[in-house]
Amino acid sequence: MQLQRRVPSRYAVFLAAFVVCAITLLVVTIRPAAKYRSVPLQWLRLAELASLEPIDVHTHVFEANPDLVRMLERWHMHVLDIMYIDHATPILASAECERQAALQFARSSMGHVRLCTTFDPYRVNDPDFSKSTVDQLNRDFASGAVAVKIWKNVGMEIRNGSDQFLMPDDPIFESIHTDIAQHHKTLITHSAEPDAAWTGTGIYSAYYSENPQWNMFQKPAAPSKAAILRARDHVLVSHPDLRVIGAHFGSMEDHLEDVATHLNLYPNFAVDTAARMPSLMTQPRDKVRAFILHYQDRILYGTDLTFYQGSLGKNAGEDHRLSPTVWRNRYAAEWRYLATSDTFDYFGMRVTGLDLPRSVLKKIYHDNAVRWVWGVNAN
Numbered sequence: 542m543q544l545q546r547r548v549p550s551r552y553a554v555f556l557a558a559f560v561v562c563a564i565t566l567l568v569v570t571i572r573p574a575a576k577y578r579s580v581p582l583q584w585l586r587l588a589e590l591a592s593l594e595p596i597d598v599h600t601h602v603f604e605a606n607p608d609l610v611r612m613l614e615r616w617h618m619h620v621l622d623i624m625y626i627d628h629a630t631p632i633l634a635s636a637e638c639e640r641q642a643a644l645q646f647a648r649s650s651m652g653h654v655r656l657c658t659t660f661d662p663y664r665v666n667d668p669d670f671s672k673s674t675v676d677q678l679n680r681d682f683a684s685g686a687v688a689v690k691i692w693k694n695v696g697m698e699i700r701n702g703s704d705q706f707l708m709p710d711d712p713i714f715e716s717i718h719t720d721i722a723q724h725h726k727t728l729i730t731h732s733a734e735p736d737a738a739w740t741g742t743g744i745y746s747a748y749y750s751e752n753p754q755w756n757m758f759q760k761p762a763a764p765s766k767a768a769i770l771r772a773r774d775h776v777l778v779s780h781p782d783l784r785v786i787g788a789h790f791g792s793m794e795d796h797l798e799d800v801a802t803h804l805n806l807y808p809n810f811a812v813d814t815a816a817r818m819p820s821l822m823t824q825p826r827d828k829v830r831a832f833i834l835h836y837q838d839r840i841l842y843g844t845d846l847t848f849y850q851g852s853l854g855k856n857a858g859e860d861h862r863l864s865p866t867v868w869r870n871r872y873a874a875e876w877r878y879l880a881t882s883d884t885f886d887y888f889g890m891r892v893t894g895l896d897l898p899r900s901v902l903k904k905i906y907h908d909n910a911v912r913w914v915w916g917v918n919a920n
């Protein structure tokens with residue numbers, strides 16, 4: 542039998558062409574979708590955050606670390622590296638060691654890190670305290686410091702020459718505050734602590750059991766929280782030309798109505814969010830959202846993330862070198878809380894995001910830092 546060559550019918554040619562076109566179309570449309578699916582949502586969200594050129598105005602890094610710098614570069618994160626003197630931690634006990642470590646980190650950071658200097662309040666009874674402090678601050682400003690920190694040991698630990706607790710508005714600080722204002726730098730005050738330091742209750746109470754030196758309810762002679770905040774407020778009134786950022790919502794994190802009163806009363810006062818997101822999360826979502834929307838020009842994003850070696854005494858060997866992954870995850874989780882309406886777990890709490898508008902997020906993560914801390918983003 543002769544084999545007959547089969548000639549494809551017109552119908553078959555048309556069908557084949559149709560199949561080829563359909564497959565091509567499928568490949569073209571499916572490919573990007575598959576690529577999109579392979580990117581975890583967390584990365585897409587971090588990319589959104591990165592697009593704001595975010596600034597974290599509250600970190601403590603006293604060691605140059607290339608991995609940390611790479612993480613900052615990748616997510617376009619800029620940070621203010623805040624010095625403070627604490628005699629209970631070796632690297633924090635010497636202003637000079639800390640300054641050199643912070644400057645080294647800043648120099649290695651490709652412009653991602655700015656220095657917030659400090660002064661040593663344990664030296665308050667030295668006869669040359671005010672003058673030598675002002676001289677040192679001016680040297681730090683010349684080296685690029687854009688702000689000055691005053692820490693909670695003023696008000697809660699250190700005593701003056703009359704054996705009274707040294708308060709934030711002690712006259713000895715007068716020329717220091719004047720100098721900071723004259724140089725158009727910003728004062729960052731961490732004055733007092735959460736209520737738990739005085740009451741022993743609340744979400745932060747475990748910290749005071751582990752750090753009894755800040756446990757004020759066991760120190761009857763210590764000033765009340767209200768007295769310390771009044772002294773801080775006195776500085777706001779006496780130096781209206783000094784820009785002041787109250788770290789940790791000005792230590793009023795559980796009382797947003799008090800933060801509001803302060804922001805209304807003192808136009809030179811703003812607050813950062815550092816380490817107090819849990820307080821926001823335990824308050825009614827609508828109240829917190831309304832507060833942030835109303836004061837959107839006065840709130841700066843900060844974390845209190847750290848990278849330095851451990852402490853003395855009870856916490857000997859404690860390592861404050863949080864890995865870049867821990868840093869990134871914190872940025873991602875707090876962005877999720879502020880920018881989305883997701884319901885998720887945050888350190889054991891079930892929270893629903895605030896879903897803030899992008900215009901407000903841009904202020905909290907970038908614009909307010911630039912307006913309140915001059916030079917924080919200068920290259």
Ligand SMILES: [Zn+2]
Nearest residue numbers: 599601815845
């Ligand atoms: Zn801090």
